[in-house]
Amino acid sequence: MSKLTAIYPQAVEHTKMKVYQDIDRYLEMKETLPSFEQYLEDRKHYLQQIWINVWLNKSTNDVSKKEKKQFLMERDYHVDGVDRKLINKLFRDEMRSYQPFDVLEWVKQTFGTQKEQWESRYLQAKEQFIKREEQKRLESELADYRKKMEEIATKILETEYKHFYLYVRQFVAKQLAADLKKNTKYQTLDPAALEEKLVPLGVFQPFEYKTMADFFEELTGDIHKPPHEWGGTYFEYETYYYVYEGLVYDYLSELIPQKILELLPIEIKGDYFKKFNKDLTVHFVKDSLKNLIYDMVGFIFEDIQEEYVSDLLRLSDIPFHLSVHDEIFERDLKDRERKQAEELAELERKKAEEERIMKDIFGMEYDPSLKRNVRYVLHIGETNTGKTFHALEKMKQASSGLYLAPLRLLALEVYDKLNAEGTTCSLKTGEEEKIVPGANHISCTVEMFHEKEFYEVVVIDEAQMITDKDRGFSWYKAITKANANEVHIIGSRNSKEMMIELLGDSIIEIKEYTRDTPLKVEKKEFHIKNVKRGDALICFSRRRVLELASRLQNDGHSVSMIYGSMPPETRKKQIQQFYEGKTKVIVATDAIGMGLNLPIRRIVFLENEKFDGTRRRLLTSQEVKQIAGRAGRKGIYDVGKVAFTSNIKKMKNLLFQEDQPVQTFAIAPTNSVLERFQRYYHDLGTFFELWEKFKSPKGTKKASLTEERALYEKIAGTEIEARLSLKDLYGFLHLPFSKNEPALTRQWEETMYAIIHGRELPEPPIKERNLEELELSYKAIGLHLLFLYRLGHRTEALYWERLREEISDKVQERLKSDIKKFIKKCKKCGKKLPWDHSFPTCDTCYKHRNKTFWDEDRYEY
Missing domain, CATH: 3.40.50.300 (P-loop containing nucleotide triphosphate hydrolases)
Known part of the structure; x- marks a missing residue:
């Protein structure tokens, strides 16, 4: 093999080098020259093993897998499809006997007959050993000296901190004046999006910046790689913070060593000369105080950020003289502290004023303060125990009554039930009205409650919903502000204690129900x-x-x-x-x-x-x-x-298990809160901010108003906000529709523009291609009806109610036909899934996804 032939001489030379190193380590530790034979006796085992270690490592690492397989195949090994680890093991086993280099024989030939050479090696090893020991001693003394000098320098910097700061202050002042005069101001919507082109805004305006920290946020126009505490590499647009931090570091890296060298005691400098036979230099001081300089930069740069831009610009043209700049600094510092005290006092005044305003706006709004002569009947029990039936029976007997339901379907059910049983009843929800002539009873959703309307009996269903963070306040308002002779409250067992506490000293009758069917x-x-x-x-x-x-x-x-x-x-x-x-x-x-x-x-x-x-x-x-x-x-x-x-x-x-009693109920803004708010402010953005700051009274939790705020942000600053009263605008924001449906929020916005421009309301989009579109069309008509009833367009609303019923019928028909399409399948491969499979993908696709994810991402870090 060509590779083995090439690396064999390298391995031999590497082995010889390790033998020489071993001889030197052996000889340097001996007081007198040992014989070559003694060395062989003591190190024979190591010398016999050294070649095999060097050769196995080099051949295994330097020879490719392909060449290893070829080598093994030539020796009748079958290696196709064999694991890489096994191939390496077989190859290493073969290398153990491959052209062995006789280390002992080479050592004997080199030194066995060369006594002078062995003695020379001994003297050379001892000389190198003495040099290393001397170097260690010097390094130890140098380290001790550095430590001592650092202690002295630390005290000097603590004592002279102000003087160093004054130097940097002047340096930064000059740099700032030059940058504000020469450089261009840039803007970007997203500082992290490097593909977005920076927009030049012209020259800097010094009056726009109060402190240096404000100026440091500006972009320089360059890109840099900032330090990252978690490692990794990323780039971003550079700000002046990093530029000035670097400049201050460079400046102090030169200034501090120079000044420390000047201020070090003479005996410390003399001590260095005595020990090391040379003068102490700025370079040595700088190298010794790296950490100290870094810390000093941090302290000074933090103080620089608090400087007023206007103060530094005045300072930039004044020639540096320590006493003059010290006097200026003291004057500027006192002036800054005075201004900061005034600003703090103003903030405290504004905070106190805001707290007063908050108290006036929200005040005791959420204290029940039940003063009316109302009799309350609590119907407490489990589901399906007849609570609602008994409460409705009392309402039917009254000359007028109001039923408040948690759902439109339940309001509709009670409306049908009462009329079927001979008690004329009207229906009112946000999306529909069915007014029955002569009816003194009304069935409606809880959000439709109005405290000014009187009824002999009011029935409030599912009162435990008072704890719901978004809708709960509707129950709270109905319970505490119902204008009636008798109010029947229907709730679960765990809501009982809260209801009693909420109703205070009112007349309360409690009826508890248990299931007849276990x-x-x-x-x-x-x-x-x-x-x-x-x-x-x-x-x-x-x-x-x-x-x-x-x-x-x-x-x-x-x-x-x-x-x-x-x-x-x-x-x-x-x-x-x-x-x-x-x-x-x-x-x-x-x-x-x-x-x-x-x-x-x-x-x-x-x-x-x-x-x-x-x-x-x-x-x-x-x-x-x-x-x-x-x-x-x-x-x-x-x-x-x-x-x-x-x-x-x-x-x-x-x-x-026994339920824990509910401890808190939900609160939300009321009309009276909005009215008081308008005494001070005129935009809903401020209202949402105050609501966020408002501390919910003990035993309550605020409605998040997340959906209303998100909807408001779509039209904030538009003519919709400009042309509607705050109370009306909030009412439209509060309309109960699915605000997480983009199609419905677009419809809401288009309708709002139609209202302020006096145009006819746009018709809701109706699509009927599938079940999802029909259900969305139903919601769109519902939103349209919310607007129609709010604007008093009852006649037009009747048409849309009939059309919505037709959509509902089509949904019913679609359920019969489309239901066959809803077979549970893997969203990746389309394989049919078991009825109780908990995930949208099959196990095979899930495992493949995880394997792919691992294979793709394991080399990222």
């Missing part, structure tokens, strides 16, 4: 092949509902579906089909858990976790109870059954 958890894990009539299968996404319904229908089961984005009218029809026995199974999300009383035999949890908008998490005890409570119906199923697909013991504990 819940029983099945011992065996559920499988889809065991689905039976009366089952409600629960999962937590629309997609999974449709996929599972498709699977069940293809297996011959008749299925109803319920999910959050389903139109309420469609949901009602799906429920009715199950109620009448036309379908035997329901597949639903947790939307089934609120207010729907159905003849369900068994609730089956297909998942124990749900995505809450941030992460996947285990269901809470209250969520399990709310959903499981729908199982069992008195007179139909005397026992409500509950089944799980996994972790039965854990989920059973959640179902039957």
Whole structure:
């Protein structure tokens, strides 16, 4: 092999070099010259091993895999498809006997008959040894001297810090004056996006900068690689911070060693001369004080950033004289401290004023302060215990009544129920109004509550929703400001203590309910092949509902579906089909858990976790109870059954454990808050900032207003904001629609422009190609109706309500036809997935993805 032939002489020379090194180490430690024979006796074992070590390492590392395989094949080895490690092992084994170099023989020939040469080697080794020891001694003394000098220099720098600072101050002042006069100012929207071209803005205006820290944020126009504490390499647009930091470092790296050398005591300089026979130099001082200089730069540069730009510009033309600059600095420092004290006092004044304004705006708005002569009846109990039925019975007996529902579907259900039972009732939600002539009862969503309207009886359903961070304040407002003789509050057991505390000294009657039909958890894990009539299968996404319904229908089961984005009218029809026995199974999300009383035999949890908008998490005890409570119906199923697909013991504990009482309720801005805000400010941007700063009172949590703020940012500074009152604009921002749907936010914005320009409202976009488009069209019409009712266009609203019902009917029909398409498949390869597969990709694609990711990324670091 050509490679072996080439490296063999190199290995021989390397071996000889190591032998010479070993001889020198051996000889330098001997007081007298040992014989060559003694050396051989002592080092024979090492000399015999040295060649094989050198040769194996060199041949293994320098010879390619291809040549190794060729070498082995020539010796009748079969190496095709053999692992690289095994090839290396076989090759190394062959190299052990490949043209061995006889080290002992070479050493004997070199020194065995050459006594003079052996003596010369001894003298040379001892000489080198003495030199190394002397060098070590000098280095040790030098290190001690450096340490002593650093201690003295540290004290000098501490004592003379101000003088060094004055030198740097003058240096920076001159540099600043030159940069502001000669350099160009640049701008970029994203300093990290190097592909974005910098925009020159002309010359600098000194009055734009208060401190040097402000100026240091400006871009120089160059690109640099900044230091990175985690390592790695990246580039960004350079700012003057890094330029001046470098300049100050270079300046002090020359100034400090020079001044330290001048200020060092004479005896320290003399001591250096005595020990090392040469004068102390600036270069040596600089090299010895690297760390000290670096620290000094940090301290001085930090102080420089606090300097006023105006002070340094005045200083730049004054010739440097230590006493003169010291006097100027003291004057500037006192002036700066005075200004900073004034600024701090102004900030404190503004802070106190802001706190006063905040107190006036928000004040006691969120203290219930119940002063009205209202009787409260709490209906407390588990799901499906008749709480709502008994409260509605009291409302029916009253001369006027108001029912407040958490969902439009429930408001619609009560509206139908009361009218069917002979109690005339109107319906009001944000998206529809059905006014029945002569009706004194109204069923509406909780957001439609208005405190100025009087009713003999008000019923507030699902009051535990008061804890919801975004909608909870609607319940709080209804409970604390209901204008009625009697208010019936329906809630879960864990909301009882909060309700009692919230109502204070009011007249309260508590009615507690228990289930007539007990819940029983099945011992065996559920499988889809065991689905039976009366089952409600629960999962937590629309997609999974449709996929599972498709699977069940293809297996011959008749299925109803319920999910959050389903139109309420469609949901009602799906429920009715199950109620009448036309379908035997329901597949639903947790939307089934609120207010729907159905003849369900068994609730089956297909998942124990749900995505809450941030992460996947285990269901809470209250969520399990709310959903499981729908199982069992008195007179139909005397026992409500509950089944799980996994972790039965854990989920059973959640179902039957005692809930922790809720401790906080949600608050949100009210009309009166907005009215008081307008005494001081006139833009919603400031309002959102104040709301963020406002500290929520004890026992409360603020609504995040994230969606409203995001919507506001789309129209902030536009004519929409300019031409609408703050109260009206906030009302439009607060419209209850899916603000995470881009199509709906665009529709909202287009409608807002139509309103301020006095044009007809744009018609909502309607598309009907598939189920998703129909559901989005339904929402678009709903948003249009929100605007129509808010603007009082009731006649036009009737047309769109009828059209929305038609869309709802089409959704119902599409569910029948499109459901067959929703087969659970791997989104990568299209392979059909099991009904209980938890992920969107099959195991094979997932493993391949991870393997590819590892193969591609493992060499990145």
